[in-house]
Every structure is written in structure tokens, then in C-alpha cells.
Amino acid sequence: MKVFSLKSDLISYLGPERSNGMKIGFVPTMGALHEGHLALIRASKKEADCTVCSIFVNPTQFNNRKDFLKYPVSLSEDMDILKIEGCNAVYAPGEDDLYDPPGVNTVKFNFGKVETILEGKYRPEHFNGVALIVTKLFNIVQPHFTYFGQKDLQQYFIVRQLIHDLCYNIQLRLIPTVREKDGLAQSSRNRRIPENVRPEAALFYKSLITGRDMLHKGSTVNETKEYIKDMIEGHPGLQLEYFEVVDTEKFTLTDQINNKNNTALCIAGYINNIRLIDNIMYI
Ligand code: AMP
Numbered sequence: 001m002k003v004f005s006l007k008s009d010l011i012s013y014l015g016p017e018r019s020n021g022m023k024i025g026f027v028p029t030m031g032a033l034h035e036g037h038l039a040l041i042r043a044s045k046k047e048a049d050c051t052v053c054s055i056f057v058n059p060t061q062f063n064n065r066k067d068f069l070k071y072p073v074s075l076s077e078d079m080d081i082l083k084i085e086g087c088n089a090v091y092a093p094g095e096d097d098l099y100d101p102p103g104v105n106t107v108k109f110n111f112g113k114v115e116t117i118l119e120g121k122y123r124p125e126h127f128n129g130v131a132l133i134v135t136k137l138f139n140i141v142q143p144h145f146t147y148f149g150q151k152d153l154q155q156y157f158i159v160r161q162l163i164h165d166l167c168y169n170i171q172l173r174l175i176p177t178v179r180e181k182d183g184l185a186q187s188s189r190n191r192r193i194p195e196n197v198r199p200e201a202a203l204f205y206k207s208l209i210t211g212r213d214m215l216h217k218g219s220t221v222n223e224t225k226e227y228i229k230d231m232i233e234g235h236p237g238l239q240l241e242y243f244e245v246v247d248t249e250k251f252t253l254t255d256q257i258n259n260k261n262n263t264a265l266c267i268a269g270y271i272n273n274i275r276l277i278d279n280i281m282y283i
Contacts, residue, residue: 001082001088001090004092004093022049023145024050024141024142025051025146025147026138026146027041027051027053027146028148030055030058031073031075031188032073032188032191033077033081034190036149036177037053039149039178040148040149041085043175044147045085045087047145048143048144052089052091053089053091054091055092056092056093058129058130060099061130072189098133107135113251115128117154118242118244119268122241127158131162135162138168144169147173153246153279179205183202192274193271197272203232207228207232208267210231211228211265224245228267241270242268245257245264245265246263263281264280264281
């Protein structure tokens with residue numbers, strides 16, 4: 001496995017691979033790897049000839065500096081894991097390889113209403129930072145395929161829009177959420193959940209399942225939202241940020257299930273000041 005910290009070296013490595021007809025699969029991550037990330041790597045290994053993984057905790061997508069500073073980092077463990085998975089190349093740059101000068105971020109994206117709901121509403125500038133880093137990485141790696149997780153469903157829609165609007169010739173793949181036994185979506189942030197409150201973290205997933213059952217049995221979206229709010233807030237260690245039903249075709253909030261195949265239930269909240277998000281499809 002080749003490891004690069006400079007984009008110039010990665011570009012020099014990938015050029016000949018591409019000219020030799022190798023199909024490049026790209027998995028962007030922020031590291032602290034878990035089974036969710038590995039599902040993306042494995043999907044790339046199946047489809048592409050050369051799998052590239054990036055590990056970079058992108059400062060511009062954190063609206064909260066403390067959250068950025070607390071983000072788990074485990075670079076050498078990540079390298080070991082990627083080697084075992086057969087990843088071909090890892091790009092783990094320092095901030096100055098991608099932001100020069102650091103801290104300056106001039107390009108602005110506008111994704112319209114999608115940015116004003118859910119993560120966009122509660123994390124202002126988040127998707128601008130995501131789009132900026134994804135654009136930089138796509139331009140450096142120039143992959144044929146790229147893999148994103150359903151856990152960050154809104155991010156997937158933003159990336160899809162970006163690929164469409166900027167005419168990237170990249171096949172985008174959505175990989176299902178990998179969960180712990182009790183349903184908690186795997187996340188790098190889970191490492192920060194203290195063991196004594198860990199069982200309660202699964203309540204975010206359980207409330208998605210409860211919400212979906214209620215909707216299937218005929219409760220309205222508003223009744224379901226009220227119930228889930230009470231369910232989460234009944235646990236003193238948990239705080240609900242949002243629970244919403246989303247029409248995933250246009251990525252808008254909805255208070256009616258109009259299109260069962262394109263409806264998702266999305267949740268975000270805190271446990272011990274650690275922010276978790278999750279979602280499931282209506283069907
Ligand atoms: P992150 O390192 O959190 O930025 O995530 C990198 C990629 O892994 C994103 O496309 C995420 O959606 C995806 N991902 C994170 N957690 C999971 C999971 N539990 N299951 C599937 N994909 C995931």
C-alpha cells in the first residue's frame with residue numbers, strides 16, 4: 001500500500017495507473033476508521049482496479065471549533081486496517097497541502113434549500129466545507145468511482161448535486177449504513193461515548209424504527225414527530241436536535257408520505273455532548 005502526504009506525489013502515482021487503463025475507486029474519509037468505512041473500501045475493491053482512500057479531518061466542514069479539535073485521530077491504526085483490506089493508496093495530507101494559506105476559504109457553493117434543512121440548518125457552512133474538500137479531492141484523485149455512506153444521506157445528495165453541476169465524470173455509489181449489534185450506526189464519534197451511557201446511544205436508531213412503525217400503522221408525520229421528541233427527551237442523557245421525514249427525491253422536509261420509495265426518516269441529537277446522526281428509509 002502506498003502512503004502519500006503530498007497531493008503532487010499522489011497525482012504522479014495515479015497518472016500512469018490511469019493511462020494503463022486502471023479504474024480508480026475513491027473513498028474519502030476523516031479517519032478513525034470503522035466497519036462503516038470498510039464497507040466503502042470493500043465496495044471499491046470489488047469494482048475498481050485501484051482503491052484510493054483519503055484520511056483528512058477537514059477543518060472547513062466543522063462549524064464548531066471544539067468539535068473539530070475533539071475529532072478522534074488514529075492514523076497508524078487506520079493504516080494497518082487499510083493495508084489488511086488491500087487498499088492500494090492512502091492520501092493523508094496535512095492541512096497546508098489542501099488549504100494554502102490555511103484558514104482561508106474563498107470559494108462558496110450554493111446548494112439552495114437542501115442546505116437550509118437538517119444538517120445544513122444546525123451546522124451552518126458545513127456543506128460548503130464538504131463541497132470544497134470533495135471538489136479538491138476529486139480534482140486530485142480524478143476517480144472513476146466514488147463511495148459514500150447512507151449514514152450521511154444529506155451529504156450524499158450534496159455530492160450527487162456537485163457531481164452533476166460540475167460535470168464530473170464520476171460514478172457515485174451509495175453504501176448502506178453499517179450498524180452495531182444494537183442498531184447504533186457506526187461512527188468515529190462513537191469512540192467518545194462513555195461506556196456507562198453507551199446503551200442509551202442506541203435509542204436514536206430505536207426511535208427511527210419506532211417512528212417508521214407508527215407511520216406504517218397510519219400515524220401522521222406530526223404525531224410521529226411529537227412521539228419521538230417525547231421518547232428521546234424522556235432520557236436525561238439524550239438531547240434531540242431534529243427528527244424529520246424527508247422526501248429524498250428533491251431532498252425536502254415533508255409532513256406527508258407521498259412517495260414511499262423515496263422517503264427517509266432522519267434524526268440528529270446529542271449524548272453526553274457527542275453529536276450523532278442517523279437515518280432509515282421508509283421502506
Ligand atoms: P467520515 O469519516 O465520517 O467523514 O465518513 C467517511 C465516509 O464513510 C462517508 O461517506 C460516510 O457516510 C461513510 N460512513 C460513515 N459511517 C458509516 C457507516 N456506519 N456505514 C456506512 N458508511 C459510513
